[in-house]
Amino acid sequence: MHDNHRAAEVLVNVAAGSDDEISTAIDAIGFPAAAHYLLGELTERCNQVTVPTRTAVHLSVGWTTRNHDHGFVFDDKGMTAAAGTPEDPQVRIEIPVADLTRLLLAPERLRGTAQWRHRMLPEFPELATDNGAAALAGKIDPIGCVGKATQAILGGAGETPSxxxxxxxxxxxxxxxxxxxxxxxxxxxxxxxxxxxxxxxxxxxxxxxxxxxxxxxxxxxxxxxxxxxxxxxxxxxxxxxxxxxxxxxxxxxxxxxxxxxxxxxxxxxxxxxxxxxxxxxxxxxxxxxxxxxxxxxxxxxxxxxxxxxxxxxxxxxxxxxxxxxxxxxxxxxxxxxxxxxxxxxxxxxxxxxxxxxxxxxxxxxxxxxxxxxxxxxxxxxxxxxxx
Ligand SMILES: C[S@@+](CC[C@H](N)C(=O)[O-])C[C@H]1O[C@@H](n2cnc3c(N)ncnc32)[C@H](O)[C@@H]1O
Structure with missing residues (x-):
């Protein structure tokens, strides 16, 4: 069977279950194949927003002792996503693979139980350079950009438009x-x-x-x-x-x-x-x-x-x-x-x-x-x- 369809079918079946049940399913699919499918799903659902300054989100999906890193980069043209840690990320979202599965595939009543950790990165450049002054003067709103990018990823994952x-x-x-x-x-x-x-x-x-x-x-x-x-x-x-x-x-x-x-x-x-x-x-x-x-x-x-x-x-x-x-x-x-x-x-x-x-x-x-x-x-x- 087609890899993504197999992963989707297996994960949809366990998305309302416990962490252990989801973990067993990920074991059966293999973490790389599961992460490939889940990140494809997250990218597909991401809302196509634009931001005035390049804003990179590092998404780290965790499973046992391993991670899958993914970058979502927003600018004034839209969003591009790719596997790996993006250059100069302004924010990191860490999400266990079971919670990403729930967020994307659980029935509505359980989607809100998905947990993640969202952190602005310390090396956030806009506040340490001249751009920081511009940002504070309201010309560029880096925090707003990060917020918009985060909303596009996590908000898009949970919502279902008409x-x-x-x-x-x-x-x-x-x-x-x-x-x-x-x-x-x-x-x-x-x-x-x-x-x-x-x-x-x-x-x-x-x-x-x-x-x-x-x-x-x-x-x-x-x-x-x-x-x-x-x-x-x-x-x-x-x-x-x-x-x-x-x-x-x-x-x-x-x-x-x-x-x-x-x-x-x-x-x-x-x-x-x-x-x-x-x-x-x-x-x-x-x-x-x-x-x-x-x-x-x-x-x-x-x-x-x-x-x-x-x-x-x-x-x-x-x-x-x-x-x-x-x-x-x-x-x-x-x-x-x-x-x-x-x-x-x-x-x-x-x-x-x-x-x-x-x-x-x-x-x-x-x-x-x-x-x-x-x-x-x-x-x-x-x-x-x-x-
Ligand atoms: C109106 S379009 C489909 C539009 C699409 N469902 C949508 O809503 O975006 C009709 C499609 O039917 C395909 N088609 C025409 N004859 C067909 C046939 N005998 N068997 C299967 N597909 C056919 C055409 O190639 C065309 O892509």
Missing amino acids: LQELAVRYGSDKWGSTHWYTPHYEHHFRPWQEEPVRILEIGIGGYGETEYQGGSLHMWQRYFRRGLVFGVDITEKKVSGPRIRTFQGDQNDPEFLTGLAGEIGPLDIVIDDGSHVSEHILTSFGTLFPLLKPGGLYVIEDLQTSYWGNYGGNARDVDSPLTSVGFLKTLVDGLHHQERVDRSGEPSYTEQHVTGLHFYHNICFVKKGANNECGPDWLRQFGFDPR
């Missing part, structure tokens, strides 16, 4: 201009936010080699702070993140999708934001919905293409089950299969397992569960024939 903010930050088109999906996602995903979910998105995005890619994968990674994020795209993409893995393949290829789900599943959430061609949407749903965990969610975006001929849609026959919306409408009838007096025989897989459908403008959320609430059969016992 999806709307994240869509803008990571350049996903799920909110703004053409689509306004994030409030719907927030509504349906909020109960999962603290869960160690496995989420797969079909369609990574970014159409050019050099263009920024994978905006939504980064958004999901930040939103589901304890989740693993997978992306699939027909073209090769280069998206990296501590809890992101990508695959190349065609959403219209059931064999590929089955193999993928076997490797990365069981999945809690699937989002189809791929080709938006009706046939492809139906193939992916038919393959992946049965492989979704009970209680899972399957989301299909950009349903407007159901009415567009060049995407396999049909504006004249809007109920055609070969179009994405026409097919989804059949699931509404399937939800009520027990009440359908027009049919008999074994219910289909979707009739037995689709338990909810939520339609919004151009997007649908399909919920998976056991659709076996008591139907109208008992009425017949009292001589009522619903036909």
Whole structure:
């Protein structure tokens, strides 16, 4: 398995546990691999602030008798991070690896228990040179810079911004201009936010080699702070993140999708934001919905293409089950299969397992569960024939 994903999965499982439990897990992963993953996570979450003077933070992560040193250097352009002790640090944060694990990966109620030691370094240069006078005169505020840098690292680690903010930050088109999906996602995903979910998105995005890619994968990674994020795209993409893995393949290829789900599943959430061609949407749903965990969610975006001929849609026959919306409408009838007096025989897989459908403008959320609430059969016992 991918090293970062393995480390993330193991550490998420123990992050609510004792120091000993976390230590045993770090032993199993190996301290260098665990530190590599945790620092990648911390860097990813660090808020991108700027400060007027170079401000270097030395982060020392401790485990038994060993340390991992990392530098976060802020200036007027942003932040860069690298392994090793930074040159001329102004502040040192010492944090045991168990506390860093808790801060990043524990459920919300335990995050505040993470302990660290924060010290301004004695060789702090601004106060000992001419800059010190400037600082004291208020032209440069070195203490303010250190505060801002520290907040960016430790504050970023603990907070979870809204999806709307994240869509803008990571350049996903799920909110703004053409689509306004994030409030719907927030509504349906909020109960999962603290869960160690496995989420797969079909369609990574970014159409050019050099263009920024994978905006939504980064958004999901930040939103589901304890989740693993997978992306699939027909073209090769280069998206990296501590809890992101990508695959190349065609959403219209059931064999590929089955193999993928076997490797990365069981999945809690699937989002189809791929080709938006009706046939492809139906193939992916038919393959992946049965492989979704009970209680899972399957989301299909950009349903407007159901009415567009060049995407396999049909504006004249809007109920055609070969179009994405026409097919989804059949699931509404399937939800009520027990009440359908027009049919008999074994219910289909979707009739037995689709338990909810939520339609919004151009997007649908399909919920998976056991659709076996008591139907109208008992009425017949009292001589009522619903036909
Ligand atoms: C709208 S973009 C995805 C945007 C991204 N999900 C976001 O919100 O930032 C659609 C992506 O689907 C990919 N795609 C198109 N046809 C596909 C197929 N048959 N299988 C998998 N991916 C496909 C495209 O290469 C493109 O990157």
